[in-house]
Structures are given as C-alpha cells and as structure tokens.
Amino acid sequence: MSTPDTPDRAARQPGTPRPAVPLTSDFVFKYVFGADQGTEGLRGLLSAIQEDAGCPALASVQVTNPFNLKESEDDKLSVVDVRATDIRGTTFTVEAQATYHAAFPSRALYYWARAYGKQLQESEFYSRLQPVVGVNLLDFLLFPRSAGAPMHTSFRPACREAPHLDPLGDLMIHFIELPRFDPPDRLPSTAFGRWMYYIRYRSKEDAMEDPIMKAILEDTSEIREAEKRYQAFLADEELQDRLEARDKFRRTHLQLLHDAEQKGKAEGKEEGLQQGREEGREQGIEQGREEERAKRFESARRMKAAGLPPEDIARFTDLPEEEIREL
Numbered sequence: 131m132s133t134p135d136t137p138d139r140a141a142r143q144p145g146t147p148r149p150a151v152p153l154t155s156d157f158v159f160k161y162v163f164g165a166d167q168g169t170e171g172l173r174g175l176l177s178a179i180q181e182d183a184g185c186p187a188l189a190s191v192q193v194t195n196p197f198n199l200k201e202s203e204d205d206k207l208s209v210v211d212v213r214a215t216d217i218r219g220t221t222f223t224v225e226a227q228a229t230y231h232a233a234f235p236s237r238a239l240y241y242w243a244r245a246y247g248k249q250l251q252e253s254e255f256y257s258r259l260q261p262v263v264g265v266n267l268l269d270f271l272l273f274p275r276s277a278g279a280p281m282h283t284s285f286r287p288a289c290r291e292a293p294h295l296d297p298l299g300d301l302m303i304h305f306i307e308l309p310r311f312d313p314p315d316r317l318p319s320t321a322f323g324r325w326m327y328y329i330r331y332r333s334k335e336d337a338m339e340d341p342i343m344k345a346i347l348e349d350t351s352e353i354r355e356a357e358k359r360y361q362a363f364l365a366d367e368e369l370q371d372r373l374e375a376r377d378k379f380r381r382t383h384l385q386l387l388h389d390a391e392q393k394g395k396a397e398g399k400e401e402g403l404q405q406g407r408e409e410g411r412e413q414g415i416e417q418g419r420e421e422e423r424a425k426r427f428e429s430a431r432r433m434k435a436a437g438l439p440p441e442d443i444a445r446f447t448d449l450p451e452e453e454i455r456e457l
Contacts, residue, residue, distance in 0.1 A: 150333040151364070152228070153333065153360065154226045154269040154308065155228060155373065156211070156228075157210055157373050159226035160197050160210045160212055162356050162359040162363065163359075164193055164197040164212040165196060166193050166196035169191050169192065169193055169214070171359065172193065172214060173188050174325070174351075174353065174356075175325050176216075176224070177321065178320070178321035178325045179325075180263075181322065183302075185302075188216045188217075189217050190216065191214040191215065192214060194215060199368075199372065219261075220261045221246075221261070222264075223262065223265065224265040226269070227268050228270070235272070235305075238264055238303055239303065242262055242264040245262045245264075246259065246262045246300065261302070262300060262302075263302045263303070264303040264304065265303075266303070266304060266305050268305060269308050269309070271309055272305055273307070280310070281308070281310035282304065283304070283307075285304075285305075286298070308326065308329065311326050311327070313327065314342070317342060317345045321350070324349070324350050325350075328347075328356070328357075332360065426447040426448065427447075429447055430454050430457060433447075434457055440455050
C-alpha cells in the first residue's frame with residue numbers, strides 16, 4: 131500500500147512513458163533553473179524578465195541555493211525557490227507557483243523581506259544592503275480579469291508627491307500571470323515572449339511538434355540550455371518518483387487541512403444549533419412566565435375593582451401585596 135511519502139508504483143507499468151511535467155511545478159523549476167553550474171538558462175530568463183520591465187539585462191548570475199535532492203526529500207512542504215546574485219550584487223528570488231491563494235502578494239512581499247534582511251550579519255552596516263528582486267511565475271490569475279492587468283506586472287515603491295525621488299529602489303517584485311499569455315502565430319519577437327511561450331507550453335503532449343517551439347529552441351541558446359536540464363529531469367526515474375511523492379504528500383496534507391476545516395465547520399454548526407435550541411427553550415420558558423404573571427396582574431385588577439382586600443388578592447394570585455396596592 132502506498133503512503134503519502136512514497137510514490138504509487140503500481141499505478142504505472144515499468145517502461146511506460148510518464149506524462150510531461152509542467153515547468154511551473156516548483157520542484158521541476160528548481161531542478162531546471164537552480165543548477166550551480168550551467169546557469170545560462172537562468173540568466174537568460176531573468177534578463178528577459180528585467181528587460182521587459184525596462185531594466186538592464188544580466189551579464190552573469192550565480193545560484194546561491196543550488197538544487198539538492200536530499201533537502202527536497204526531507205521537506206516536502208517548503209517553498210522551493212531559486213536564489214541567485216548577479217555581477218552587481220543584486221539578489222534574485224525566483225519562484226514558480228501553480229496554486230492560487232488570496233494572500234499571495236503578501237507572501238511574495240514576506241519572502242522578499244526575508245531575503246533582504248538575511249544580507250546583514252550582526253553589527254554590519256545598513257549600507258551593505260543590496261537590491262533584492264522577487265520574481266513570481268504564476269500558473270493562475272492573481273488579479274481579476276476586470277482589472278485589465280497585463281501578463282507581466284512589476285512593482286516598486288514610489289513617492290506620490292515627488293515621483294523622481296527613489297530612496298527605496300532596492301525593492302522590486304515581478305508577477306507574471308501565465309494564463310494571460312496570448313499565444314502568437316509566429317516566433318515571438320522578444321526574448322520575454324519566447325521564454326513565456328516555452329514555459330507555458332513545453333509540457334504539452336505535442337510540444338516538440340510545434341513549429342513555434344522548434345523555432346524558439348533553434349533561435350535561443352539560453353532556452354536550449356534550460357531544455358537540456360528539462361530533458362534530464364524527464365529521463366531520471368528517481369527525480370520523477372520524488373516529484374510524485376512530493377505531490378502526493380502535498381495533496382494528502384491539503385486534504386487533511388480541508389477535512390479538518392469541514393469538521394470544524396460541522397461541529398460549529400451543530401454547536402450553534404444546540405445553543406439555539408437551548409436559548410429558544412429558555413426564551414420560551416421565560417416568555418411563558420411573563421405571560422402567566424401578566425394574567426395574574428389582570429386578575430388582581432379585577433379583584434381589586436370588585437372590592438376584595440389586597441391581602442386576599444395576594445393570597446389568591448401569589449403576587450406581592452405591595453404591588454397589588456399600587457395597581
């Protein structure tokens with residue numbers, strides 16, 4: 131029997147080809163772009179993203195947290211990102227994310243802040259801090275379609291009163307919403323367009339028969355470098371087993387969270403119903419008491435009007451004699 135942290139080998143016969151895996155899987159993305167050697171693919175991708183936002187391209191990059199199979203096995207729920215620095219000292223944190231959640235912008239800012247703060251050791255000066263650029267490749271829509279956002283949005287602090295002031299230029303965060311990519315009918319004219327086409331459609335079953343995909347691979351050496359790593363991943367049974375185990379573990383974890391949430395809602399609903407029943411019962415009893423008391427007062431008024439003494443009325447109605455005298 132398979133468990134959440136072991137792949138289900140019985141579901142696939144030996145030698146059966148596996149389906150292509152998307153580059154937006156964080157595990158696959160880290161393997162393809164997080165190698166400590168052969169970083170041309172990552173440099174090309176980051177340069178294309180920066181240039182699309184009006185920033186300079188990168189001359190070179192160095193991965194500071196290279197892919198480690200052992201670490202990925204030990205922690206199946208951690209955020210798998212690629213961190214790199216360029217020749218100027220700028221840090222890039224790059225993450226591919228396939229699952230939407232409403233707080234993703236806050237999460238992106240949080241991880242940017244962590245990367246920025248980690249640059250300083252104790253007693254070091256703030257002047258040693260270098261810019262940090264967050265890059266988020268998203269396989270979902272972050273902003274509603276009604277917002278009219280382009281596929282690539284980049285954010286950095288700006289002074290509303292004097293836009294030319296830029297003391298907080300160390301912060302920049304990119305969001306790239308792949309579902310907004312409008313596939314062209316010919317080879318994209320920009321490096322950014324070619325990279326987005328490759329990442330978006332490489333896992334399609336007939337991707338290598340696509341003339342645009344072929345032209346992109348022939349035309350762009352950095353994408354060919356990434357393709358070599360991707361092909362190596364597809365050819366490695368152990369890596370794919372780890373990917374399946376990781377995905378299965380995450381699905382199980384999410385299911386457990388969902389089940390716990392549903393159970394909590396059901397228990398809360400039952401508790402609310404029970405409380406409502408108890409409150410209703412007590413309210414009914416209290417209302418009955420008030421109605422009965424009102425009837426006794428009405429009887430006391432009639433008795434008093436008929437000339438009965440207050441002490442006799444109190445004995446018949448169980449009402450305080452003082453209250454009867456005030457009627």
